[in-house]
Structures are given as structure tokens and as C-alpha cells.
Amino acid sequence: MKVPRTAASLLESLRPYLAGRFGPDAGSATLSPLHGALDAVKEGCYGVPWLVTWSTAEGPRRLVLETVRPGGFGHEDRADRAGLVVRAFDDYGRLPGHVKPADFGVFREAGPAISLAGTSEFFFLTEFCEGTPYAVDLERISVNGELGERDLARARSLADYLVDIHRAPVAHPTYYRRRLRDLGGYGECVAGVADSVPESCAHLPAEVLHRIEAGVLDWRYRLRDRSDRLRAIHGDFHPWNILFEEDGSFHALDRSRGTYGEPADDVAALAINYVFFALRTAGHMTGPFARLFDVFWHRYLEQSGDSDLPFVIAPFFAFRALVLANPVWYPNEAAETRRRLVALLLAVLGASRFSPGRIEEWTSEAEA
Numbered sequence: 001m002k003v004p005r006t007a008a009s010l011l012e013s014l015r016p017y018l019a020g021r022f023g024p025d026a027g028s029a030t031l032s033p034l035h036g037a038l039d040a041v042k043e044g045c046y047g048v049p050w051l052v053t054w055s056t057a058e059g060p061r062r063l064v065l066e067t068v069r070p071g072g073f074g075h076e077d078r079a080d081r082a083g084l085v086v087r088a089f090d091d092y093g094r095l096p097g098h099v100k101p102a103d104f105g106v107f108r109e110a111g112p113a114i115s116l117a118g119t120s121e122f123f124f125l126t127e128f129c130e131g132t133p134y135a136v137d138l139e140r141i142s143v144n145g146e147l148g149e150r151d152l153a154r155a156r157s158l159a160d161y162l163v164d165i166h167r168a169p170v171a172h173p174t175y176y177r178r179r180l181r182d183l184g185g186y187g188e189c190v191a192g193v194a195d196s197v198p199e200s201c202a203h204l205p206a207e208v209l210h211r212i213e214a215g216v217l218d219w220r221y222r223l224r225d226r227s228d229r230l231r232a233i234h235g236d237f238h239p240w241n242i243l244f245e246e247d248g249s250f251h252a253l254d255r256s257r258g259t260y261g262e263p264a265d266d267v268a269a270l271a272i273n274y275v276f277f278a279l280r281t282a283g284h285m286t287g288p289f290a291r292l293f294d295v296f297w298h299r300y301l302e303q304s305g306d307s308d309l310p311f312v313i314a315p316f317f318a319f320r321a322l323v324l325a326n327p328v329w330y331p332n333e334a335a336e337t338r339r340r341l342v343a344l345l346l347a348v349l350g351a352s353r354f355s356p357g358r359i360e361e362w363t364s365e366a367e368a
Contacts, residue, residue, distance in 0.1 A: 010050065013107055014065070018052070021103055022061070029054040034064060051128065062128035063102050067121060072196055073187040078121065080187075085122040091255050092126060095234060097161060098252045100127045129251040131243025134158075138239055138273065138289075142281040147288040154244065155292045158270060159299035161250075166231040166263040166304060176227035179261040183315060184216045188257065190319050196328045202335065203342045204325060212322060215349035219315035223262070226312065233261040237269045238320075264309055267300055268316035275344070275359060276324050280337045285360040297356055310354045317354060321345035340364070 010031055019027030034049040050065040066088075068081035075081055089104040104124035137151060185191045194209040234241075236256035244250045271293060278289035285293075301309060323329050325341040340363040347362035348354060 010065075014052070017105065018054070022054075023056075025056045026054050026061070031065070052125070063125045064099075064128050065123060065125055067123045073192045075187065082122045085124045087258070088255070089124050091259050094259060095232065095252065095255050096165060097250070098234075098255055099129050101125070102127055129243055129253075131245045131251055133240050134242040134244055134250070135239035135273075137244070138277050141288050141292075142277050145281075145288060147291060150248070151288075151292065152295055153248065154250075155296040156299045157248065157250070158242070159296050160303060161252075162234075162237065162263070162266050162270075162300060163303040166233065166266070166306075168231070169228065170230045170232060170260050172227070172230060172260060175258070175260045176230045176262070177224050179258060179265075180220045180224055180315075182257060183265075183319060184213065184220055186257070190216050190315075190322060193319070193322050193326055193329075197326050198328065201327055201338070203338045204322075208342065208346075212318065212345065212349065215346070216315045216318060219349070223312055223315075226262075229262055229308070229312065230260050231263050232259060233263060233266050234269075235261060235265060237266040239270070239273050262312065262316065263304075263306065264313040265316045267297075267309065268313055268320050271297060272317060272320040272324065275321075275363075276337075276341070279340050279363060280333060283336065283340075285363060293356065293359075311352070313354045314348045314351065318345040318349050321348075 011029065014031075015027050015029060018029050019025075029052050031050045031052055034051045048067075048069075052063045052065050054061055066085075068075055068084050070076065070081065075084070085104050089101045092098050092101040102125040104122065107121050107123065134154070137154065141147060141151065183189050190213055194204075194213060197204045197209065234252055234255050235258060236254055237252070241253040242250055243253065274289045274293035274296065275285060278285050278287060278293075281287070281289070300306070321341045321344055324333075325338045325345070327333070327338075343365045344359065344363045347358075347365055351358075
């Protein structure tokens with residue numbers, strides 16, 4: 001069964017459920033598509049969120065409705081998609097600063113949506129948060145080429161947030177290895193992203209994808225006994241999943257792929273975007289985005305004391321660079337930007353230590 005795609009068909013199914021779950025006022029809810037900022041830069045999302053709004057005596061109530069789109073990236077079967085919804089509902093409320101889950105349920109083949117019986121496709125609801133995606137800041141900087149104190153403060157606050165959630169070690173017998181295994185083989189990670197690369201992508205032919213996957217596998221065996229590094233993580237901490245308010249506070253969105261993992265995953269997810277915006281605007285690791293990278297990177301290292309980070313981040317950095325170089329996700333980037341990203345990820349995989357001072361050198365190397 002496909003999830004209803006029009007507002008009218010969604011409302012027909014949802015209104016009885018909303019009224020039963022949230023009270024009679026919710027039976028008058030309206031829906032509107034909740035489009036992401038900078039859609040022209042980033043595409044390839046896993047579903048289309050909807051803003052659900054109704055009036056109450058206390059004022060408007062707003063939730064965000066999400067489903068998972070059938071397709072690749074390990075989402076072929078209903079069980080795959082259901083697992084992502086259950087995980088999101090379970091994990092969102094356990095991370096400080098993250099948007100809170102409100103409920104999850106299923107659609108039926110016919111009739112109104114219900115909580116969990118008579119199942120078809122799963123959906124979940126989160127609270128709505130005000131704010132502007134951090135990606136909007138980066139796009140503004142790429143246009144005017146200027147950094148303000150607010151930009152530097154935000155980079156520091158993002159580093160501090162990660163330091164806080166990564167602070168306490170987690171003891172678990174299998175989770176660290178599981179997350180390393182997922183990094184290489186899960187549909188949303190390296191293998192799935194590699195399978196989605198169009199054959200026409202000149203800088204990611206099959207032989208290069210093979211090298212990338214083999215390099216990530218090699219790193220799995222280097223890191224698999226480092227379960228002492230297991231921490232609570234976000235799992236997809238990139239600029240489209242961070243909403244800043246005017247006062248400098250922010251909300252995290254879309255915690256992904258599990259509660260625990262390697263802290264380097266979160267650091268790489270954000271840091272690679274400073275590299276990406278530098279390359280797509282200047283062609284080199286220079287200017288305001290190089291400054292933001294340095295501020296974020298050194299703040300995290302100083303506050304966390306994680307001296308091992310440069311020795312473990314390579315496969316996570318490579319994964320994020322692969323996503324950015326994939327035209328399925330970022331369709332409008334220049335070929336030169338893609339070439340430099342691929343050169344970077346191959347160089348990082350081949351180095352024993354990640355060194356920010358070598359990014360300009362690495363992005364200038366042509367892939368073999």
C-alpha cells in the first residue's frame with residue numbers, strides 16, 4: 001500500500017485518528033507540505049514531511065507527520081520502513097535538544113489511521129519546532145563571503161553540544177561493532193549510497209566505489225575493538241538537521257540509525273559540510289568555511305579531550321563525502337567539486353591520521 005500523497009487523502013485517513021489521540025479539536029486539522037530549506041542544493045530525501053495544524057483553546061497545535069518512502073537505501077520492504085519509524089519514535093526523545101516525538105502508528109488499507117492494529121504503512125509524528133536550518137547560514141556565507149561573530153559562536157555551540165552528548169561512556173557488548181558494520185553495509189550508509197550512484201557519474205565509477213567500500217571495510221577491522229569509544233550520538237548531525245532560533249539556541253532533527261555509536265560519526269557529519277561549502281564556493285579549502293571548520297574542529301578537540309579522534313574519523317568522513325559527491329543527493333554540484341570530494345575521501349581512507357592541515361592537499365589529488 002502506498003501512503004496517500006495528497007492533503008485531502010491524508011486528512012481523510014488522519015482526522016479520525018488525530019481526534020481520538022489528541023482530542024476533538026484535532027479532528028479539524030489541516031495539512032501542508034513542509035519543504036526543506038535549500039531544496040535546490042540537497043535532494044534525495046527518504047520521505048516528504050507534512051505540517052499538521054489545528055486550533056485549541058490554548059492556541060494552535062502543530063505537529064510534523066513523516067513516513068518513509070519505499071525504494072532503495074534499504075527501504076524496499078514494509079518491514080524496513082516500519083523499523084525506521086519505530087526507531088525514530090524510540091530514539092528522538094532520548095537525546096537532549098532533539099525535537100520530541102508525539103506518536104507513531106499505521107495506515108490501514110481502508111478506513112482511518114489507527115495506532116498499531118490492522119497495519120499497512122507506518123507513520124510518526126513529532127512536535128513542531130521553530131527555527132531556520134543551519135544550512136541557510138552556510139548558504140548566506142557562501143553568497144556574501146563574510147563571517148560574523150554569530151557564525152563563529154554557532155560553530156562553537158555545535159561543537160559544545162556534541163561534546164555534551166558524547167561525554168558519558170556507554171557499556172554495551174555488541175553495539176560498537178554493529179555500528180561499524182552498518183557504516184559499511186547498511187542501505188543508508190556506504191554500500192547503499194554507492195549502489196545509488198548513477199552510472200553516468202564520471203568521478204564515481206564502479207572501480208572507485210569498490211576502492212571506497214574496501215577502504216571502509218579495512219577501517220572496520222582497525223576499529224572493531226574500540227568499544228571503549230561507544231557513546232550516545234545523533235547519527236546524522238548535518239546542517240539540514242539543525243534548526244537555529246534567533247537567540248542562538250537550536251533544535252536537532254532526525255536522529256538516525258540508533259542510539260549509540262562512534263562520536264567521530266557526528267563530528268564528521270557536520271565538519272564535512274564546511275569543506276563542501278568551501279569547495280563549491282571557492283574551489284579550495286580556504287576562506288570563511290575553512291575558518292568555521294577550524295573553529296568547530298579545535299573547539300571539539302579542546303572541550304572533549306578526544307585525542308584519538310584524528311585516528312578513527314576516516315571512514316565516517318569518507319562516508320559523508322561520498323553522500324555529498326553523489327548526484328542523487330546533491331544534483332547541482334559542479335563536476336570539479338565532486339572530483340575534489342572523491343579525491344579527499346580516498347586520501348582520508350588511505351591516511352593513518354586525519355589532518356585538517358592536509359585537506360587542501362587531499363582535495364587537489366586526482367583519483368587514480
